[in-house]
Each structure stands twice: as C-alpha cells, then as structure tokens.
Amino acid sequence: AQKITQTQPGMFVQEKEAVTLDCTYDTSDPSYGLFWYKQPSSGEMIFLIYQGSYDQQNATEGRYSLNFQKARKSANLVISASQLGDSAMYFCAMREAYSSNTGKLIFGQGTTLQVKP
Amino acid sequence: NAGVMQNPRHLVRRRGQEARLRCSPMKGHSHVYWYRQLPEEGLKFMVYLQKENIIDESGMPKERFSAEFPKEGPSILRIQQVVRGDSAAYFCASSPGVRQETQYFGPGTRLLVL
Numbered sequence: 001a002q003k004i005t006q007t008q009p010g011m012f013v014q015e016k017e018a019v020t021l022d023c024t025y026d027t028s029d030p031s032y033g034l035f036w037y038k039q040p041s042s043g044e045m046i047f048l049i050y051q052g053s054y055d056q057q058n059a060t061e062g063r064y065s066l067n068f069q070k071a072r073k074s075a076n077l078v079i080s081a082s083q084l085g086d087s088a089m090y091f092c093a094m095r096e097a098y099s100s101n102t103g104k105l106i107f108g109q110g111t112t113l114q115v116k117p
Numbered sequence: 118n119a120g121v122m123q124n125p126r127h128l129v130r131r132r133g134q135e136a137r138l139r140c141s142p143m144k145g146h147s148h149v150y151w152y153r154q155l156p157e158e159g160l161k162f163m164v165y166l167q168k169e170n171i172i173d174e175s176g177m178p179k180e181r182f183s184a185e186f187p188k189e190g191p192s193i194l195r196i197q198q199v200v201r202g203d204s205a206a207y208f209c210a211s212s213p214g215v216r217q218e219t220q221y222f223g224p225g226t227r228l229l230v231l
Contacts, residue, residue, distance in 0.1 A: 035219070091160070
C-alpha cells in the first residue's frame, strides 16, 4: 500500500493566487513527521516545511502553510500569492518514528505545479 | 555555511563500468542518507549511514551497490558494472540527528549509462 499519496500529477495556478497541493499518508506509528520539498527544473531538492504529528498548530513558513488534518491523514501544502518561481515539482514525504527508527523519508510521486502569468 | 555537496553533478558511464558518487554533508551533520530518483518518479530511500557505520541499507539493491562513510572524507555511493537501469538522479541528504531533524539535500548526481 502507498504510504504517501499525491493524487494531482499536475496543477495550474494563476500568478498571485493561492493553490493547495494534496497529500495523504498512511501510517500506524503514533509519532511521525511530514515534509514538503520543492524540486525546480534545475533538479535540486529544497526543503519547504515540516509538521510533526504531535504539533498542535499547522506549520507555516512565509508563503507556505501546511493544512494538517490528522484524523483524515492529510497534509496539504498551501502556497499563497503564487509567483512564477513557484513553478516546480512538489514532493510530500513522511518519516515514521517507530516503524523506521532510522529517519528515512518516504516520498510521494510528486505534483507538478505551473504558475501562469 | 556550505550546504550538502555532491560531485560529480553529471556522470556518464558505459555499461559495465563503475560509478562513484560523492557526498559531503553539511558542517556539523553526521547522518547521511542516499536516495534514488528514477525519471518521473519520487525519491526512494537507499541507505543510511553514520560515520564509519551503515545503519540501514534496506533500500539498496542486493548486488553491485555499496556505500561508505569513512571517518575522514565524503560518503561514497559505488555502483559496480553499471546497467542502463541504473540511470537516475542520486541524491544525498544529511541531518545532525535522526529522529526530529530535517534532512537537507544536495544538488544530486545525474547518472547516465550508455
């Protein structure tokens, strides 16, 4: 079974608008972490935001926020005021604290976001 | 503070040759992870190392692949007798700890096997 599911292979958004990228996860660990990474066309992986399973509040980092709904096992990334430079592939990832105590990340398939001028 | 460094950025090998990929973690980071990204796919975990120790190699193919992280110097991912299916982007990530720490990625090495 897929541990991380990103159901949107591709998304379009108009510049300056907000966009939500979906991510659902599957784990039986009581403690886990959720991450979002951005991969522009140049290929590097850029860390965006982290949410711990016990965090009471949704994580925010500048224009990025994570809509964490624990009961639904979803961790959607919200990008506000989209910019042309946001065009990239976005990956959701999970780290399980107990099933894998080595800290390895499990990645989804990614969502390609294109920002239109 | 330099980020994670990987070299070479691009590597071309013919079938049967060896590929050596290097990763220098961020300063102060003693945990190194290697991931592989096949075309149009997400990253897949390969191996996790600390200095001089392989902690988890559950994602490594059983043959031809090996990794090390010596006391001095970078971490090395070695692929012997490469085949076309090894063509991929190989990413190294480092973190200062294991449980609660964010992993920071290097720029990746793009391996092309002809």
